[in-house]
Amino acid sequence: MTLTLTGVGYRYAGARRPALLDIDLELPDGVVVGLAGASEAGKTTLCLVASGLAPRTVGGQIRGRITLDGEEVDAWPMHRLSQRIGIGFQNPATQLSQVASTVFEEVAFGPMNLAIERDEVVTRTWEALTTLRIDGLAERDPQRLSGGQQQLVAMAGLLAMRPAHLVLDEPTAQLDPAGTRLVADAIDRLARDGASILVAEQKTDLLAAVASSVIVLAEGRVVLQGATAQVLADPRLPELGVPERSAVRLERAASAAGVGRDRLAGALHD
């Protein structure tokens, strides 16, 4: 199922300027697309628009077309759209429902809301937990988990809805290195299994590891788009407020100093 945005623009309620302009984006099955850009460039807004939360829950005005396999979705209510597109946020704690005393019930929350038959709810929940390798946490209290674990629980909650696409807005931004590693590994595994993910991240090293293509936003517009390796090696990244990949940064510094570029390249691409 392909999610397509054509000429999409968006303005928050009461805002003077649009937050997004002329966005053309295609998210087919089995592809991980990275989303980069400085703060306030529009990454979060794009995630909200792609998932349907904007304008349904957030308000504001939207322009352009959003389609799923060619079918326009602007009339779809949020609970219908949430079964095709799942969205995860930065803050692990606010994604917990707070009414589940175990991880199992937390992950089952979504399918329960959809009034799916009980046995099916249970199957989907175990499936989501196993996919993310947190089935061992099933009995734990979600409020007492680490940030990284909570993010995985939130992702499992989304997967249990069996969405066609996953939109993740800076999932590792508030995590410590251990949590970042947990979530990055999970995204990597999902990617290898053929998941379709749009992931916004400041950590370009992470995008380099999981995304096959990258979009760079600046002031609400797409300014760079293409295969990961190319986009992340583009010399314009620093001025766009996007940190360079560590490897690229080192190579560039070596070039500028006129030293051992080949040796460096050799060590970097082990």
Add this chain to the structure above:
Amino acid sequence: MTEVAAVGLVHVFRTSGVRALDGVDLRLGPGERVALIGQNGSGKTTLVRHLNGLLRPTEGLVTVDGADASGLTVAQLASRVGLVFQDPDRQIFAGSVRAEVEFGPRNLGRSGEGLRRAVVDALAATGLNGEEGTNPYDLGQSRRKLLALASVLAMRTPVLVLDEPTTGQDARGVERVRSVVDAVSAQGRTVIAISHDMRFVAETFERVVVMRAGRIILDGPPSLVFAADSWATLHSSFLEPPLAAVVGERLGLGSTPTDAGLITALGRS
């Protein structure tokens, strides 16, 4: 200039019984730039909250310029040790950037021209000059974090503590924080920062303190803490050395925790 120290510091949280600090000895000299790293739960936040009196020792003591900090209230310690919290939204309350930045120095008794100067300088240092009248909630998340930093900078404390200044920041924001640390340190003031960004740590600080389970397990310059010999210790805390250090090791160039260090070593070899 001020010296801050923790001596045999132990802290047990009364409600949970958790022994968050298990005998910490740390001395911070004037003008030092120190990074505090470690897994969540290692005691970093607990430790820094002792420096301004928000937490009091269960055993051991905290000294400010040799005097026992337990004799001073938090408000009194605030004039010596400024602490910037991780979440700006747990601090920002004013309707304008200027009012927010004025709050700290006002509490310390500053007024008139001295106050105005402090505010202007703090805003300039964090790139928020021109936003004096802006509502803090109209600034993006990244700049609000810089606002929180500015509001403590304006207090001009001899010691500055930053709790995860780069988490959630974009590249420009990180650059700003780095230049603030440099500028503050150049004035002879002490900076201690908790951070998860190893590259930021290696490139900005001259001393790195690694904590685990309430204790300091490593304390030294980046060239020591990120050298290959320390990797096992780092990994046990789920920490990774910066890429420059890894590459330097791979190429047999010794300890090169920063990009510049690696490039220099490459040039020499």
Add this chain to the structure above:
Amino acid sequence: MAGSDHLTADRGVPAFLGRPGPTAFHRLNPLTKATLATVTAVAAVVLGGLLGPIGLVVAAIIVPAGVARVLRRLMRTALLLALPIGVSAFLINLFFFPGGEQVLVRIGPITATAEGLAFALEILVRILAISGAVTLFYLTTRPADLVLDLERRGVSPRIAFVANASVQTVPAMVDRAAQITSAQRARGLDTEGSVWRRLRGVVPIVGPVIMGSIAEVEERTMALEARGFTRPGRRTLLWAPSDTVAEAVTRWGLVLALLAVIVVRLTGIWR
């Protein structure tokens, strides 16, 4: 999504869901326990004299608490709960009961009378009965279980959610307020000085608490909507507290008994 084609051992409904309580009393349906608590509290007030309410306290609070093995905790908590109101009500009635004539003790200008004592005891027992009944329910029932039971009986899932989540809001706000207070103290806000200074300190704390809570509500709402929360109608429940015919009959019996008592009292048949 392609990523779901995994060999998952279908483990069925986990055993840890709906953990049954430790005693038979705990395992009663939440509505039954709620009915018992309400009927006891109301009956204690309505019944005349002293013996009735005392008997009620023993039969409907002390004995079940013993069965549930929470007697000591119940006495401690219920007494603490009743203490402020109980003590003041007792003293007021002891010394200031209108029409009290038989003097027991005179302390300066105020007098304790025998009639006052009798009435004060009656008030005290009733306050203890209400406090005991509520505490017994609270100690033997998880709030979430009660809400689930109500939802099974037809309460809207969204209302049920609000009931459950509200319980969480207070500790979360208290926690938030504490963190904000720390941040402001670190900027020199004096919370240890004079009352006036401390009062002035309220604004820099209340502001972020409210703004932050509002911002958080927005984020939580989005996360909930992304998980189908706003879908109208019922939802699937993984489990709900069990109920039996015997319990349903008991509940109705208790309510009818209460109504009978009220009627009897109102019509003055038995004083």
